Amino acid sequence: xxxxxxxxxALIAFEAAARHLSFTRSAEELSLTQSAVGRQVxxxxxxxxxxLFNRFKRRISLTEAGELYAKRVRENLERIERDTLATMxxxxxxxxxxxxxxxxxxxxxxxxxxxxxxxxxxxxxxxxTTRAAPFLFKDTPFDAAIHxxxxxxxxxxxxxxxxxxxxxxxxxxLLAGREKVSERDVAEFTLLHQSxxxxxxxxxxxxxAVHDVxxxxxxxxxLFSMLVExxxxxxxxxxxxxxxxxxxxxxxxxxxxxxxxxxxDKGYYLVYPERKQNSPLITTFERWLVRTAREYVHNDAVx
Numbered sequence: 001x002x003x004x005x006x007x008x009x010a011l012i013a014f015e016a017a018a019r020h021l022s023f024t025r026s027a028e029e030l031s032l033t034q035s036a037v038g039r040q041v042x043x044x045x046x047x048x049x050x051x052l053f054n055r056f057k058r059r060i061s062l063t064e065a066g067e068l069y070a071k072r073v074r075e076n077l078e079r080i081e082r083d084t085l086a087t088m089x090x091x092x093x094x095x096x097x098x099x100x101x102x103x104x105x106x107x108x109x110x111x112x113x114x115x116x117x118x119x120x121x122x123x124x125x126x127x128x129t130t131r132a133a134p135f136l137f138k139d140t141p142f143d144a145a146i147h148x149x150x151x152x153x154x155x156x157x158x159x160x161x162x163x164x165x166x167x168x169x170x171x172x173x174l175l176a177g178r179e180k181v182s183e184r185d186v187a188e189f190t191l192l193h194q195s196x197x198x199x200x201x202x203x204x205x206x207x208x209a210v211h212d213v214x215x216x217x218x219x220x221x222x223l224f225s226m227l228v229e230x231x232x233x234x235x236x237x238x239x240x241x242x243x244x245x246x247x248x249x250x251x252x253x254x255x256x257x258x259x260x261x262x263x264x265d266k267g268y269y270l271v272y273p274e275r276k277q278n279s280p281l282i283t284t285f286e287r288w289l290v291r292t293a294r295e296y297v298h299n300d301a302v303x
Contacts, residue, residue, distance in 0.1 A: 183208035190236030
C-alpha cells in the first residue's frame with residue numbers, strides 16, 4: 001500500500017515558511033522564488049485537505065493545525081537529516097556519535113581532551129548536546145550520555161569514570177595576602193551557590209562543625225561554569241567539583257582558602273543502551289574515555 005506522505009520538497013517549503021512566517025524569507029533561504037514556495041505550500045494544503053496558514057494582505061500566520069503540523073514536520077526533517085548524515089559517515093570506517101553531556105563537564109573537562117581522541121580517530125564525529133537529567137534513549141537521537149549521579153539507568157550499561165570531590169575556591173585577591181583561612185573565616189565571605197545543589201554549603205559547613213551561620217546567603221548560578229567565573233571575578237567563595245577547576249588551581253587564578261573538601265557518593269558515568277553494547281563506535285569511544293578518566297584521576301585529581 002502506498003504511504004500517505006507528501007513530497008519532501010513541499011514539507012521543506014512548509015517548514016521554512018512556518019518558521020519565518022514569510023514566503024519571501026523562506027524563499028531566500030531555500031534559493032527559490034516566492035511563488036514557488038507558495039505553490040508548494042498550496043499543494044501541501046490541498047493534499048492534507050486543510051489550511052495550514054491564515055493569509056492576510058501582506059502577512060501570514062499558522063492555523064492551529066498548521067502550528068501542530070509544523071512542529072512535527074520540523075522534528076522529523078531534523079531526524080531524517082541526522083540519519084542521513086550518520087549513514088553518509090559510514091562510507092568511512094568511522095561514524096557519528098550523538099552524545100548527551102552535562103554542560104560544564106563538556107566545556108571544562110571533555111572538550112579540552114577531544115583533540116587527543118580526534119588525533120587517533122579522525123574519521124569519527126562526536127556531536128555534543130547538553131542534557132542534565134536522565135532520559136529514555138529510545139525517545140531521543142542519542143547514542144550515549146555522560147551522566148552524574150548513581151550507576152542506575154534502566155535498560156542501559158554504565159561505566160564509571162570518576163567520583164566527585166567538592167572544594168571551596170576563590171580568587172586569591174579575596175584572601176588579601178593570606179595563604180589559608182579557617183572554615184569559620186570562609187563562612188564570613190559571600191557564599192556562591194550552584195542552583196541545582198542548594199544544600200552544598202550547608203553540608204560543607206556541617207562537616208566543618210560551623211553551625212551558627214546562614215548557609216543560604218549569597219548569589220546563585222545555574223551552571224558550574226558561571227560559578228567558576230564568579231569566583232575568578234572575586235564575587236565570593238564557591239563550592240565546585242575539583243576536576244572542573246584543575247587548571248585554575250594550577251595557574252593560581254583560583255586558590256583553596258582551606259583544605260576541607262566535601263566528598264560525594266555519586267559519580268560520573270558513561271551510559272549507553274544495552275542494544276549498542278557491541279557497537280564498534282561506542283566501544284572505540286568508551287575505551288578512550290575510560291582510559292582518559294583514569295589518567296586524570298592518576299595525574300590531576302590532587303591539586
